[in-house]
Amino acid sequence: MDVRLLQVRSVTKNVKNSRYARQNFAELLDTATGGERIAIERMGHVAAAVVSPAALLFLESIECAENVDQLLAALSLKEADGRPMVRPDLGASLMIAVRERRGGPRGIMELSRAVPTHRDGKVVLIEFGDDDAIQDGSIHTSTGRDGQTLLHGWLEVTAPDRPLALELTNGQRIDTFERNGNVLSFQRVPVNGDIELEFTKLRY
Known part of the structure; x- marks a missing residue:
């Protein structure tokens, strides 16, 4: 037929x-x-x-x-x-x-509005959420044995299939995540140079 x-x-x-x-x-x-x-x-x-x-x-x-x-x-x-x-x-x-x-690609969340945590006068953690794209999340830095700054974080998103990327103040872009349902995470991402964590932007 x-x-x-x-x-x-x-x-x-x-x-x-x-x-x-x-x-x-x-x-x-x-x-x-x-x-x-x-x-x-x-x-x-x-x-x-x-x-x-x-x-x-x-x-x-x-x-x-x-x-x-x-x-x-x-x-x-x-x-x-x-x-x-x-x-x-x-x-x-x-x-x-x-x-x-x-x-087009645009900032949907200015992470500078997030709640920062300071250590030695520098922001080492930001927590954010309650947005139309992000329900909850946090990003923090650590220092590796070789002195390299590493970035870690997780995002609970409202639309897991929507392409997302974090843009750091040094121009570095993070767009590869581990996915577990609505939660995107990343661990031990080397940071190329100094960054101001509180001015990180989330883009899609």
Whole structure:
């Protein structure tokens, strides 16, 4: 069977053959006006469909969209009875994706606002959280046997699949983490030169 037909049937449960459509067209119009979509088959394949005015507006709005804003507006359209044309979570996900793509890589948390811990006049630990991207986390330094500064930390993130990177004040970037569910961690990362830990930035 045609895969496209399976896809249509998975969404449009009301499927009529073309003879039935010719004989009962007024009934199909009433059904479509109520917001139900009817697929019309000919020789086992979907040849046409009868849809509501709202569904037609939805299709035409997507077809005629000239930019992302117009496309998102089309995805927010609803049937006359208030039912959304697409799943609400899909529309929300697309809006988030567009917002992130527009912004490009940008600081989503200025870690300088985090709570610092000082030792010998220098920040050696910062703790942060309660952000739309980071629920909790901390970063701290230690000194290796050879005097090398090492960085350790963990981040409990709201979206584990979102690419994240720490940018240090020396220009060094940390974007490789061990992942355990929503927790990203790193241990004993050598720091190339002096850094001001309190001015670390988190970017995606």
